[in-house]
Amino acid sequence: MKYTLTAAACLITASAALAEPEVTEGLWSYQATATLGIMPIVDKGNYCIKGQQASASFEELLNDINPNCTVTDGTYDASTYAFTLSCTGGPQGQLDGTVSVQGGQATLRATGWTGTIESQVPVIVSASAKKLRPTCS
Template sequence: MKPLHSLVLPALLVLSGLPAGAETDVTPGLWSYEASAALGPIPMRDQGTRCVDPKMAEASYESLFNDINPNCQITDGREASDGYHFTLQCAGGPDGMLSGRLIVGGNSASLSATGWTGAGENNVPVILSASAKKLSPSCS
């Protein structure tokens, strides 16, 4: 499994571009993130910063998401007054499903999701909570 930091910020950035194929509305710059997750009984926490370069900011929703895991896709997504609600399905390793909500406002984003991962009858519950905020318009 990829480290939590390699999944959370890209997921926040990817999910902020609502329809598949659309460009995201994330701007380039230095972003910070904080995340907590539970993979079954195993808690995980991560925080840090990541540079969002112009190429990533201009990339399509689909291409960014495929960078996280090409075996996953949003199967149900809708924009509502309280955020973007989604279902993410993964098959072909690791298998799983997450249902959650993303709230994007200006230079910040938050994500909460629950679901499972595993194979066959060995599914493990997953709980994810994350936030990101833009710290600076440049990464230097």
């Protein structure tokens, strides 16, 4: 879960490009918040979707978050992808969440834990993205 917040921002913007055929490459604005235990972490900015990200699956994007993390359950229904992301090999953890896309807007919500089986720290991730323009420049 080391890369949770950055990954959430990348996932939400890349996922937005996937879920709607007319939304492909382009510049997206994102806001992401992760709470690890009682510590909130906030990130916002712009992210360029191009190349392989625009054609990657939700599972591929989630599996790229951390080499120790794998989607163990993922289902796609209309504009929402529900997933379970499990991480082993340090740090351990699990996130259960959804990515939803409607128009040029996308949201990600996930909850879970990180740490060890014996000492779990709660994790809450929330992110949103909006397409700004079809090119990155």
